[in-house]
Amino acid sequence: AQSVTQPDIHITVSEGASLELRCNYSYGATPYLFWYVQSPGQGLQLLLKYFSGDTLVQGIKGFEAEFKRSQSSFNLRKPSVHWSDAAEYFCAVVSDPMDTGRRALTFGSGTRLQVQP
Amino acid sequence: ETGVTQTPRHLVMGMTNKKSLKCEQHLGHNAMYWYKQSAKKPLELMFVYSLEERVENNSVPSRFSPECPNSSHLFLHLHTLQPEDSALYLCASSQDGGSVRYNEQFFGPGTRLTVL
Numbered sequence: 001a002q003s004v005t006q007p008d009i010h011i012t013v014s015e016g017a018s019l020e021l022r023c024n025y026s027y028g029a030t031p032y033l034f035w036y037v038q039s040p041g042q043g044l045q046l047l048l049k050y051f052s053g054d055t056l057v058q059g060i061k062g063f064e065a066e067f068k069r070s071q072s073s074f075n076l077r078k079p080s081v082h083w084s085d086a087a088e089y090f091c092a093v094v095s096d097p098m099d100t101g102r103r104a105l106t107f108g109s110g111t112r113l114q115v116q117p
Numbered sequence: 118e119t120g121v122t123q124t125p126r127h128l129v130m131g132m133t134n135k136k137s138l139k140c141e142q143h144l145g146h147n148a149m150y151w152y153k154q155s156a157k158k159p160l161e162l163m164f165v166y167s168l169e170e171r172v173e174n175n176s177v178p179s180r181f182s183p184e185c186p187n188s189s190h191l192f193l194h195l196h197t198l199q200p201e202d203s204a205l206y207l208c209a210s211s212q213d214g215g216s217v218r219y220n221e222q223f224f225g226p227g228t229r230l231t232v233l
Binding site: 004034036041042043044045046049090104105106107108109110 | 225
């Protein structure tokens with residue numbers, strides 16, 4: 001079964017510092033990968049996605065992610081973090097979580113980002 | 118209204134109550150989903166409706182009952198819930214391209230459910 005691991009539960013960075021959030025996936029074929037962000041009390045907003053092609057993907061709000069097949073990773077990066085980036089970040093892979101032939105998303109457990117002034 | 122909306126945003130109910138959560142998507146999508154988000158657990162997919170066909174999920178207790186009357190509306194009917202069912206319930210929609218293509222899901226803001 002497909003799975004997603006986000007090894008960092010909680011990360012704190014200073015405003016203006018660079019950020020990298022880790023994501024590892026388990027999937028046999030070429031995965032469809034996503035990063036979502038969730039602000040407190042809100043739903044999930046798509047930051048970026050990887051389906052195929054260029055392994056470096058640009059997203060909204062200055063985020064980017066790099067797909068590395070050899071490492072089964074899809075890490076999210078931002079060169080300079082803003083206080084408004086404080087939120088929870090979820091990596092997800094398209095899968096068949098109910099083993100029914102219907103695809104949906106399998107999510108990692110999330111990484112909570114705190115930004116220090 | 119735009120995107121995916123959910124009502125109510127907050128709900129407190131007793132274990133003997135019956136209530137319903139509502140989701141509406143204004144994106145012209147043909148697939149809708151219910152997820153449960155509990156503290157310290159990954160988002161769990163509960164139900165999928167694609168092209169108005171429900172995908173059974175045997176891992177979800179029968180006290181949760183989904184209904185999808187058309188491609189724009191999705192309900193989650195709740196009865197005799199337990200305190201451990203307290204969570205954020207998220208609705209999402211997408212354009213299901215079948216085996217050819219998968220498209221991203223758009224999420225609503227969620228309903229925060231508390232079961233007393």
